[in-house]
Amino acid sequence: MYIIGTAGHIDHGKTSLIKALSGIDCDRLPEEKEREMTIDIGFAKIDYPKFGTVSIIDVPGHERFIRNMVIGAWGVDIGLLVVAVDDGWMPQTDDHFRVLDLLGIERIIVALNKIDASDEETVALAEADVCEHLSGTRFEGADIVKVSAKTLVGIDLLKEIILKNIRLLPKATDSEKPYLFVDRVFTSKGYGTVVTGTLKNGAFMEEDTVTILPQNTKARIKKIESHYSALYQGVPSQRTALNLAGIAQEELRRGSIIVRSNFFTPAREISAMLQIRDVSVKNNHSLEIIAGTETLPCRMIIPSTLNTAANFFPAVLKFETEWHFYPGEPFIITRPGGFRIIGGGRVLLPGPFSTQKRKAAFAHASSIFDYSLNTLVSYALEVTQVMKDRELLHFYPHNVKTITKALDVLIANGTLKKMGEYVFSSRLFESATSSIAAAIGENIGLNIAELSSKTGLSQEFVRILMPEIFKSFPIVEKDGRYFSGDAITEDRLPEDKKRVLSSLADAGIEGIELSKLSDEKKKSIFTDLIRLGLAISLEGGILYHKSVYEALKKKVMDLFTAKDKISIPEVRDATGLSRKYIIPLLNKIETDGLIKRVGDYRIKS
Numbered sequence: 001m002y003i004i005g006t007a008g009h010i011d012h013g014k015t016s017l018i019k020a021l022s023g024i025d026c027d028r029l030p031e032e033k034e035r036e037m038t039i040d041i042g043f044a045k046i047d048y049p050k051f052g053t054v055s056i057i058d059v060p061g062h063e064r065f066i067r068n069m070v071i072g073a074w075g076v077d078i079g080l081l082v083v084a085v086d087d088g089w090m091p092q093t094d095d096h097f098r099v100l101d102l103l104g105i106e107r108i109i110v111a112l113n114k115i116d117a118s119d120e121e122t123v124a125l126a127e128a129d130v131c132e133h134l135s136g137t138r139f140e141g142a143d144i145v146k147v148s149a150k151t152l153v154g155i156d157l158l159k160e161i162i163l164k165n166i167r168l169l170p171k172a173t174d175s176e177k178p179y180l181f182v183d184r185v186f187t188s189k190g191y192g193t194v195v196t197g198t199l200k201n202g203a204f205m206e207e208d209t210v211t212i213l214p215q216n217t218k219a220r221i222k223k224i225e226s227h228y229s230a231l232y233q234g235v236p237s238q239r240t241a242l243n244l245a246g247i248a249q250e251e252l253r254r255g256s257i258i259v260r261s262n263f264f265t266p267a268r269e270i271s272a273m274l275q276i277r278d279v280s281v282k283n284n285h286s287l288e289i290i291a292g293t294e295t296l297p298c299r300m301i302i303p304s305t306l307n308t309a310a311n312f313f314p315a316v317l318k319f320e321t322e323w324h325f326y327p328g329e330p331f332i333i334t335r336p337g338g339f340r341i342i343g344g345g346r347v348l349l350p351g352p353f354s355t356q357k358r359k360a361a362f363a364h365a366s367s368i369f370d371y372s373l374n375t376l377v378s379y380a381l382e383v384t385q386v387m388k389d390r391e392l393l394h395f396y397p398h399n400v401k402t403i404t405k406a407l408d409v410l411i412a413n414g415t416l417k418k419m420g421e422y423v424f425s426s427r428l429f430e431s432a433t434s435s436i437a438a439a440i441g442e443n444i445g446l447n448i449a450e451l452s453s454k455t456g457l458s459q460e461f462v463r464i465l466m467p468e469i470f471k472s473f474p475i476v477e478k479d480g481r482y483f484s485g486d487a488i489t490e491d492r493l494p495e496d497k498k499r500v501l502s503s504l505a506d507a508g509i510e511g512i513e514l515s516k517l518s519d520e521k522k523k524s525i526f527t528d529l530i531r532l533g534l535a536i537s538l539e540g541g542i543l544y545h546k547s548v549y550e551a552l553k554k555k556v557m558d559l560f561t562a563k564d565k566i567s568i569p570e571v572r573d574a575t576g577l578s579r580k581y582i583i584p585l586l587n588k589i590e591t592d593g594l595i596k597r598v599g600d601y602r603i604k605s
Contacts, residue, residue: 001226001238001514002166003198004046005057005076007069007096012084013113016149018044018058021159041072041183043239048163053227055239056080057198059096070290070332070341071183071254073099075198077172077237079108079166085118085126085146089133095341101137102275102344103330107165109143110134111158116148121309138600172237175399177263178202180240185249191223192452193249195258197293198238201397204260205233212247213257213264215326219247232557253335255294257324263397264324269351271383273362273368274300275312276333289345291331296323303362311343314365316353325350327376346371349380354457357383372399373406378415378425385432386424386461403600422464432457433465433530437473437484444532445481483533490534500525501534505545509577514541538584552577553589557604565601 007019019025042058045509059072061372061472066405079100083093083171100108110130115123127144134140141159147154188194204210208221223243234240242258255263285300301316329347335339349369353361364382367376373396381387389407393400407423410416417426432455439454440446448466452459464522469475476483490501500522504512514537517523527541529535536549544552555574559566571582586602589595595602 001053001235002160002172002235003055003071003075003239004078004080005100006059006080007073007080007093007100007108008082009084009087009092009096010385012082012087012090012093012472013149014080014082015042017080017082017113018056018109020147020152020155022046024056024098039070040318043227044421045239046159046162048159049165051163053594054166055198055227057239067290067295067334069096071181073105073291073507074103074141074181074290074292074330075167075200075237077106078162079105080162081108081110081111083110083126084114084131085112085123086114088093088126088129094133097133097139097277098277098341098344099332099585101139102332106169107146108139109158109161109165112144112146113149115146116151116153122492148204162215172205172235173201174236175397175402176200177205177261177397177399178236178259178528179233179264179397180204180242180253180258181294182258183253183254183293185252185256186250188243189319191243193219193252194241195244195248195252195256196241197258198237199234199238200236201208201258203233203235204240204242204258206259206311210242210244211259211262212252213259213262214266214322215251216502217247217251219244221245247346251435255292257292261346261394263394264320264326265350266353267350268319268323269353270317270325270347270363271349271351271353271358272315272317272331272345272347273312274315274333274343274345277311279312279386281311286336287317287342288334288336289331289484290334291323291329291347294323296320297336301358314348314362314368315345316351316358316361317599323350326394328371328373328397348376356483373402374410377403377406381416381423381425381440382428385428385458388421389418389423392423397572409581419464419468422465424461427467429465431470432461434470436462436465436469437475440473440475440482441484444528445483447481451482469534478531479535483532493532493534495527497529501529504529504535504543505547507545508548509544509575509581511538511548511581512543514543536588538581540580540584542581542584549585549588552585553592553594554590556586557594560604565598567601571602 008014022044023400025578044056046054057072057076059069074216081097085349112126123146130144134142145154145158145161147158156179164196178201179201180199182195182197186194192543197597204221204224206221206224210219210221212219221242221243224234225241226238259435283302285298287298289296289298296319297316298319306313323349327347327349331345332341333343335342360383364379393403411418414426433456436451439451448459448462466478474485514526526535530537534546536546556571558569559574568582593605
């Protein structure tokens with residue numbers, strides 16, 4: 001199945017042309033009949049012998065209903081751009097043409113309508129005008145057909161041209177991850193809740209359990225129809241009606257998303273590439289985007305270095321409420337209120353975005369030259385730093401086989417690296433391991449969280465990389481902290497730390513009380529020495545040189561050569577310490593796992 005969608009200025013005859021092609025009047029609403037103007041999207045079909053049914057979506061041409069136009073246009077395979085020869089190319093023609101381009105519609109056909117009301121010269125001028133507007137765009141050379149919806153001149157030829165263009169389309173994508181953006185919801189007597197939309201990316205089947213987004217609720221497909229014909233299963237790129245069980249009409253609306261295997265990511269921010277024309281670019285600019293069949297107010301965050309004359313640039317869009325997106329998803333941008341198209345874009349990556357992550361999102365957007373799976377995967381891993389391979393399989397609308405193949409190619413050509421279940425950028429791997437090693441060399445005893453803060457890398461990524469860093473750099477780990485060097489020894493210390501450690505040795509069994517020190521730098525050095533295990537911290541902030549503590553500990557443990565249990569007075573006699581030091585000392589030895597307290601005595605563990 002394939003879908004044709006009309007586009008064009010108001011009163012250029014889109015609805016009349018569809019009726020001439022299909023015999024179906026798409027203006028179904030009473031208000032549309034009364035005003036003789038299309039307000040909402042309408043639906044028709046053409047049956048081609050020996051080929052099948054082609055769906056048609058009619059859209060409104062008035063600028064006040066531009067949102068409805070986009071909602072109708074997003075899923076079409078071929079755009080039927082209708083231009084009345086007496087008016088020529090008009091403002092809404094231009095807006096609709098841009099929508100077809102920005103949504104990535106594969107092909108267009110131009111129908112020069114109302115030739116019955118114009119002379120040959122006017123028709124020729126209109127055709128030349130259309131050719132000029134198509135020149136330099138990806139639709140240059142598109143078929144132009146002269147027709148009259150009123151007299152039916154050229155209608156048979158237009159049908160042939162439509163079929164010719166359909167045959168040039170690639171086969172509709174079936175990635176086994178079907179989805180449908182809902183454009184109508186109603187209740188059918190005897191059946192219950194029904195939603196309609198354009199089925200993409202796979203096939204729904206009767207009795208499938210589906211998920212409705214954004215509320216993330218479940219429903220069951222009871223029946224499937226297309227143009228009032230019952231089907232056992234829907235097929236990609238087909239106008240589809242789903243009769244759903246387990247959900248009320250009130251729980252659904254235009255904008256809802258129906259999925260089976262969910263690859264959409266909930267987010268209040270997205271990284272995107274925008275293409276904006278005829279508007280000054282300002283940070284924090286308020287916009288609206290139309291994604292699928294939903295309209296979303298947002299604010300645009302742009303790089304501080306952006307050339308304000310640019311019309312193609314990266315941005316982060318921040319939404320008022322959470323919505324569901326996938327990488328590569330196209331959208332249209334309008335001014336607030338939705339009366340004028342100002343551009344469009346593609347989702348690169350759903351957020352959230354920290355300051356650091358936003359910088360990465362902007363920096364690596366320069367590598368986006370297309371929206372292929374390989375490009376989007378590479379970008380995602382540059383920005384997020386690391387993902388699990390199974391997460392990637394559910395992150396994109398492609399099937400598992402295609403995503404796996406893309407990962408294999410990117411790993412084979414050196415773009416990505418894989419360690420166990422984790423995948424990350426090879427370029428990032430090199431810089432990350434170096435920056436982690438440098439941070440360890442410049443600081444004593446950093447843990448994973450501190451290394452993350454120092455390097456700007458996620459804690460998960462730092463943790464994954466540590467085994468590789470051990471292979472390449474002389475790094476050692478002690479109690480969850482990391483140190484430079486093959487061993488943690490006193491003679492490897494910098495001079496300032498050696499001097500402070502020497503002062504602690506000189507203090508002997510009196511030690512040094514950290515709380516009594518006023519020198520902040522000295523306190524910081526003692527903290528480093530504790531991390532290194534060269535200074536021992538007891539309760540109350542009492543510090544001992546490691547050798548002093550070891551000597552005191554030996555005296556305490558030697559008491560057990562003649563006794564099964566020892567008392568505090570016995571420890572005092574053996575060590576020469578006052579009670580102020582004895583209790584913290586015994587508690588530390590107990591923490592070391594050598595003794596334990598039983599009443600007023602200590603016994604060996």
